[in-house]
Amino acid sequence: MLETIKRIWLLCGRYKHRLLAGIVFSMFYSIFNCLSIFAILNILLNIQTLSVEIIWNSACILLGSLIGKCIMKYLINAFLTANGYLVFCEKRLDIGDRMKSASMGYFSKENLGAINTAMTTAIAELENFSMVAVDNMIGGIVQAICVVVFLAFFDWRIAILAMVGIVLSSLVLKIVKRRTTQQAPQREQAREMMVSKVIEYIRGISVIRSFGQQPDNDIYRALEDAKDTNITMEKQVMSVVQFYKGILEVFSGLLIAVVAWFLFIGEFTFSTGVMLLVASFMIYSQMETMGNGAFLLRMLDSSLDRIDKVMDIPVMPEGARPVPSENCDIELKNVSFGYDHRVVIKNVSCKIPQGTSTAIVGYSGSGKTTLCNLIARFWDVDSGEILFGGHNIKEFACDDLLSNISMVFQNVYLFNDTIENNIKFGKPDATAKEVEEAARKACCYDFIMALPDGFKTVIGEGGATLSGGERQRISIARAILKDAPIVILDEATSSVDPENERDLLRAIDALTKDKTLISIAHRMTTVRNADQIIVMKDGEIVQRGTHEELISREGVYRKFLMIRAESIGWQI
Numbered sequence: 001m002l003e004t005i006k007r008i009w010l011l012c013g014r015y016k017h018r019l020l021a022g023i024v025f026s027m028f029y030s031i032f033n034c035l036s037i038f039a040i041l042n043i044l045l046n047i048q049t050l051s052v053e054i055i056w057n058s059a060c061i062l063l064g065s066l067i068g069k070c071i072m073k074y075l076i077n078a079f080l081t082a083n084g085y086l087v088f089c090e091k092r093l094d095i096g097d098r099m100k101s102a103s104m105g106y107f108s109k110e111n112l113g114a115i116n117t118a119m120t121t122a123i124a125e126l127e128n129f130s131m132v133a134v135d136n137m138i139g140g141i142v143q144a145i146c147v148v149v150f151l152a153f154f155d156w157r158i159a160i161l162a163m164v165g166i167v168l169s170s171l172v173l174k175i176v177k178r179r180t181t182q183q184a185p186q187r188e189q190a191r192e193m194m195v196s197k198v199i200e201y202i203r204g205i206s207v208i209r210s211f212g213q214q215p216d217n218d219i220y221r222a223l224e225d226a227k228d229t230n231i232t233m234e235k236q237v238m239s240v241v242q243f244y245k246g247i248l249e250v251f252s253g254l255l256i257a258v259v260a261w262f263l264f265i266g267e268f269t270f271s272t273g274v275m276l277l278v279a280s281f282m283i284y285s286q287m288e289t290m291g292n293g294a295f296l297l298r299m300l301d302s303s304l305d306r307i308d309k310v311m312d313i314p315v316m317p318e319g320a321r322p323v324p325s326e327n328c329d330i331e332l333k334n335v336s337f338g339y340d341h342r343v344v345i346k347n348v349s350c351k352i353p354q355g356t357s358t359a360i361v362g363y364s365g366s367g368k369t370t371l372c373n374l375i376a377r378f379w380d381v382d383s384g385e386i387l388f389g390g391h392n393i394k395e396f397a398c399d400d401l402l403s404n405i406s407m408v409f410q411n412v413y414l415f416n417d418t419i420e421n422n423i424k425f426g427k428p429d430a431t432a433k434e435v436e437e438a439a440r441k442a443c444c445y446d447f448i449m450a451l452p453d454g455f456k457t458v459i460g461e462g463g464a465t466l467s468g469g470e471r472q473r474i475s476i477a478r479a480i481l482k483d484a485p486i487v488i489l490d491e492a493t494s495s496v497d498p499e500n501e502r503d504l505l506r507a508i509d510a511l512t513k514d515k516t517l518i519s520i521a522h523r524m525t526t527v528r529n530a531d532q533i534i535v536m537k538d539g540e541i542v543q544r545g546t547h548e549e550l551i552s553r554e555g556v557y558r559k560f561l562m563i564r565a566e567s568i569g570w571q572i
Helices: 002-011 013-045 052-101 104-109 112-154 156-203 205-210 217-265 270-311 368-375 398-402 419-426 432-441 445-449 468-482 498-511 547-551 556-568
Strands: 330-339 342-352 357-362 383-388 405-408 486-490 516-520 532-537 540-545
Touching (some): 002 013, 330 368, 342 383, 342 540, 357 556, 532 547
Antiparallel strands (some): 532 540
């Protein structure tokens, strides 16, 4: 219990003072709540000589208790409850920053369902319940202590009996912790698998429908496992919860019986007995509140574990050296890289001078895209180094490095937003005129204007409402607008029809003037005019030169073009 509160305390970071203030206000709320006992006590002790003054004093105490509770509750909401939204909003941003700085290898190894669960369900649970649980725990403990102290003033035996009930109920809470700790990993695993399978089902819905298939049995199994795990956990935990509440009811009844017995034998006056009965009800009602807080904290332990795991995402080390603005030469020195145990890039060395165009060609799986991803530092090399302006790219911050690179991917992803905002993604402060100009250069202005809302058209998640060629051209417009000194095109013209390809290539030529262009391409029109062509096979550079040089001699490049010519009717 205290360990969970400590974890929440550490998680609050720079908002710890708000959590501390909220805890203090919760304690004062409990104290104000106990003031009502003294109001009742004042009347009961003076029941024989009741006067307007006594009633007025009691009413003032009750009013003070009510006003104090209202003020404290407002402050609890302002400092403690609201703190949950502040803390975990910032935590989402922190996780997002870590994910942005992580190697892409992390996302290929980590279960997408686990990441999604941490970013949504786990944080949502902590956001909604962590501060409430702390409030219930602290408030319940403080009020229980206050009432026990109050009982001790009248009869130490009653106070000891109350303390015995509190101690026994606390022991039950430890059993709850053991039960929830045992079940939490299975619950999290089942939930992650369910989320992962649902995401996979949604992404593959077009394939499922096109083949007339029913969803894979795995998704039904994942849903059933999540249901069974939750039910099992609920049964096991709730049995202990009922046992806990049973103990509270037993000791509450025992206190009532003891007080009644003392009244019967004449040890207590009637007013004292009634006061002790009221106090006994209060103490165990607060113990129940404290128990609810404890149950919540135990349930939140697994969410805290999930957050800790995601916060341990290994990030790539970054330097603070400013990216050179005048020297943008790129050089790879003996670069090797692999995914897990599979080597993809083998001892690659090459130079890409500033302001030149380099085409990278080769058969599928030869390592072309991986090489470009290494230049953009989506992964770190296993050995060797990549230099930018004469300095290892590890010496730069990843954001600074990527601010100098525009990338157009073969598999385009567009956000569920307007076309204008998708184009402006690389330059948020761009004007409408600049956006339109970029769209014209990318040959997508006409079809955008033909849409009902033009540039304000919302295109849906992933650009689902657009064709492949339209998405590609919007992606190119985005790169054109960013206007970075280095442009990487990964089959950027693969979805562009021949009618628009010439205009698009002309726009790319204008864009890349005095810039560094790295293009992965199969089309002759894309590679013919490159300053150098790098030919890759099995992760190695096997040829290098201009189109004229490479086509004039036997080798992988000539063979590659002949195969392409046969498949799509090229003329060499």
